Amino acid sequence: MSAPAAPPTEQMAVVLTESAADKLLPFATLVSGAIALGIRVDVFASYWGLLAFRKSPATSPSEVSPGHGEDGARLEQVLKAPKAPSWRGILQMAKSIGELHIYACSQSMELLGLKKEDLDPLVEGVTGVATFIDRTRYANVSYFV
Amino acid sequence: MSAPAAPPTEQMAVVLTESAADKLLPFATLVSGAIALGIRVDVFASYWGLLAFRKSPATSPSEVSPGHGEDGARLEQVLKAPKAPSWRGILQMAKSIGELHIYACSQSMELLGLKKEDLDPLVEGVTGVATFIDRTRYANVSYFV
Amino acid sequence: MSAPAAPPTEQMAVVLTESAADKLLPFATLVSGAIALGIRVDVFASYWGLLAFRKSPATSPSEVSPGHGEDGARLEQVLKAPKAPSWRGILQMAKSIGELHIYACSQSMELLGLKKEDLDPLVEGVTGVATFIDRTRYANVSYFV
Numbered sequence: 001m002s003a004p005a006a007p008p009t010e011q012m013a014v015v016l017t018e019s020a021a022d023k024l025l026p027f028a029t030l031v032s033g034a035i036a037l038g039i040r041v042d043v044f045a046s047y048w049g050l051l052a053f054r055k056s057p058a059t060s061p062s063e064v065s066p067g068h069g070e071d072g073a074r075l076e077q078v079l080k081a082p083k084a085p086s087w088r089g090i091l092q093m094a095k096s097i098g099e100l101h102i103y104a105c106s107q108s109m110e111l112l113g114l115k116k117e118d119l120d121p122l123v124e125g126v127t128g129v130a131t132f133i134d135r136t137r138y139a140n141v142s143y144f145v
Numbered sequence: 146m147s148a149p150a151a152p153p154t155e156q157m158a159v160v161l162t163e164s165a166a167d168k169l170l171p172f173a174t175l176v177s178g179a180i181a182l183g184i185r186v187d188v189f190a191s192y193w194g195l196l197a198f199r200k201s202p203a204t205s206p207s208e209v210s211p212g213h214g215e216d217g218a219r220l221e222q223v224l225k226a227p228k229a230p231s232w233r234g235i236l237q238m239a240k241s242i243g244e245l246h247i248y249a250c251s252q253s254m255e256l257l258g259l260k261k262e263d264l265d266p267l268v269e270g271v272t273g274v275a276t277f278i279d280r281t282r283y284a285n286v287s288y289f290v
Numbered sequence: 291m292s293a294p295a296a297p298p299t300e301q302m303a304v305v306l307t308e309s310a311a312d313k314l315l316p317f318a319t320l321v322s323g324a325i326a327l328g329i330r331v332d333v334f335a336s337y338w339g340l341l342a343f344r345k346s347p348a349t350s351p352s353e354v355s356p357g358h359g360e361d362g363a364r365l366e367q368v369l370k371a372p373k374a375p376s377w378r379g380i381l382q383m384a385k386s387i388g389e390l391h392i393y394a395c396s397q398s399m400e401l402l403g404l405k406k407e408d409l410d411p412l413v414e415g416v417t418g419v420a421t422f423i424d425r426t427r428y429a430n431v432s433y434f435v
Binding site for chain 2: 025026030039140
Binding site: 285 | 303305307309310336337338341355356357395397398401402403418419420422423424426427428429432433434
């Protein structure tokens, strides 16, 4: 009699293409919620999503997407406060307690003139899109941010 | 002999972070299409997605995202016509015929200084991200708008 | 004794609502990666996603979303180079080797005043949202771009 198979790990796949705080915060929050539930998260950072992890010049952690008028200006002020949530801090915490894997898209690294050493260590490697899709083809949920 | 189990309800999960008409209309249309097929829809409204449901000041139902030039201006004109589709009307209709559940993200409610009573009754409650992910971890399809 | 059933084709569902290069490139790259792995891809082009396929006036293949400052200007320059990747070329290649199906959203066709013949032949038909959701309700992964 064979032992019952371990249940497959649940997985969330995220393609990240944005660098503004109003996208990175809901993204980081989703990631941390999944990690808290024991769900593995694989992130494919491409285009502006790479800039979020660029060491220098770093993008501003409080800048929001254009087109949000007064509400946008108010959110930027709130995010500048010392106690404001930090998407980077949320991701670091998530990585320390669970399976969070962030890969940089090789095609957009080249277009943006970036090298692996230009990126925050939260990014664990550079990979092609087919590798990412193969790793996440059976993910439970998938989001394009 | 036990009766066959009822098939599990199909489910669509949506994280909504936008408030412009050119995002809310395809979002509402997706929701209504799913509801018409008997699929349950769970929505997590966060950041600008919350503003879509703010009672006052309400966002303009015809304003589109910046950066679309003449096409954007033309769509805004079309959406101001009396017979133009209304994302809010589409969601209300969907909720009246099926299982549409819209939750507000507790973290962004706090950052934006919003209370439950500031939001349209289409929003049925305020919840944390982990609760939303737990409710939608087996969703058939998932979209981040 | 019946023959074993063929494994169901894996499927990726994409709702495309953007027309800027910094969204169309990661979109086309995802599509081509899926096709390379033998995954069928169904795309629902709506709102600005339709403009990406409009023949005339065609959108610029190098224009990026607003709000990206110097990085945006630099990416536009890179995308104007003769050897730059072309999202349209990537999609054409993907369609020639695998199952890529792109449908135009009937509701937004009407709002934008477009007819089937105004669109690139990459778009194989005009369809309603319920048909799209029905076709993709068991997709392995789903993305809203």
